[in-house]
Amino acid sequence: MAKISELLANLEMDELMEVVQKELDNGTDPVEILKEGEAGMVKVGEMFSSGEYFVSDLMMSGEMFKEMGEMLEPHLAGKTGDVLGKVVLGTVEGDIHDIGKDLVYIMLKSGGFDVIDVGVDAKPEVFVNALKESGAPLLALSCLLTTCYDSILNTVKAVEAAGLRDQVKIVIGGGPTDESVVRYTGADAVGDDAQSAVRLCKEMI
Ligand code: B12
Numbered sequence: 146m147a148k149i150s151e152l153l154a155n156l157e158m159d160e161l162m163e164v165v166q167k168e169l170d171n172g173t174d175p176v177e178i179l180k181e182g183e184a185g186m187v188k189v190g191e192m193f194s195s196g197e198y199f200v201s202d203l204m205m206s207g208e209m210f211k212e213m214g215e216m217l218e219p220h221l222a223g224k225t226g227d228v229l230g231k232v233v234l235g236t237v238e239g240d241i242h243d244i245g246k247d248l249v250y251i252m253l254k255s256g257g258f259d260v261i262d263v264g265v266d267a268k269p270e271v272f273v274n275a276l277k278e279s280g281a282p283l284l285a286l287s288c289l290l291t292t293c294y295d296s297i298l299n300t301v302k303a304v305e306a307a308g309l310r311d312q313v314k315i316v317i318g319g320g321p322t323d324e325s326v327v328r329y330t331g332a333d334a335v336g337d338d339a340q341s342a343v344r345l346c347k348e349m350i
Pocket residue numbers: 183186187189190191193194200201203204207239240241242243244245246248249285286287288289290291292316317318319320321335336337338339340341342
């Protein structure tokens with residue numbers, strides 16, 4: 146299994162897909178396969194920070210991780226069989242990182258949630274409209290850039306202005322977010338990873 150993180154970190158697309166398929170055929174838990182992929186993404190991030198990889202490599206790794214996620218999704222979706230509730234999910238305005246968000250999407254779906262994904266660089270009104278249309282009681286915001294904390298704040302304010310704040314719990318996550326960002330933005334909770342997104346949403350619904 147460690148091979149998956151190495152293949153991803155080394156950007157070996159074809160072999161990665163073969164190994165993922167083999168693991169699935171062998172009955173390996175798809176959640177464990179995803180975790181391995183995530184470890185590979187962490188390595189890619191480190192190689193980018195150390196100057197070994199460039200933006201083009203980040204993009205490549207992103208494509209690989211997404212393809213892996215698509216391959217795993219049918220094996221994850223609805224695994225629990227329960228439908229727990231609706232969640233509106235997206236990456237906040239000014240931020241186009243979607244790998245973590247997509248992982249949260251997959252895990253929430255496999256955890257039994259009906260997820261409305263509004264995509265990346267989503268303006269506050271996009272989140273508000275999705276909340277209104279779906280009636281979802283949960284909003285999950287992904288943010289990887291410290292420069293986008295105000296986008297979280299503006300989204301929370303827009304939910305308040307729409308009169309929905311009493312009915313909607315807001316959970317945030319992504320690289321730099323922590324409890325201090327929860328306090329700054331007025332969100333309800335922060336999660337470190339996709340598993341915690343599921344745990345928090347279950348607690349808050
Ligand atoms: C891949 C990547 C890119 C790719 C993104 C491709 C894509 N389709 O997403 C590209 C090349 C586009 C990119 C662009 C940029 N990037 Co970039 N990128 C990364 C990198 C290497 C990995 C991010 C990633 O996908 N990680 C893997 C996923 C699985 O992890 P994750 O996103 O953290 O998500 C997990 C958790 O955080 C959590 N989570 C995520 N969302 C949510 C939501 C909720 C509700 C919960 C509970 C949990 C949760 O669960 C996930 C799974 O466990 C990071 C470095 C790093 N190690 O994080 C830099 C990084 C985030 N990027 C950075 C920067 C600076 C940029 C650019 C500004 C670079 C530039 N000069 O153009 C642009 C910004 C573009 C924009 N406007 O958004 C900086 C941010 C610095 C900062 N403090 O703000 C980082 C930290 C790199 C660095 N060390 O400098 N980037």
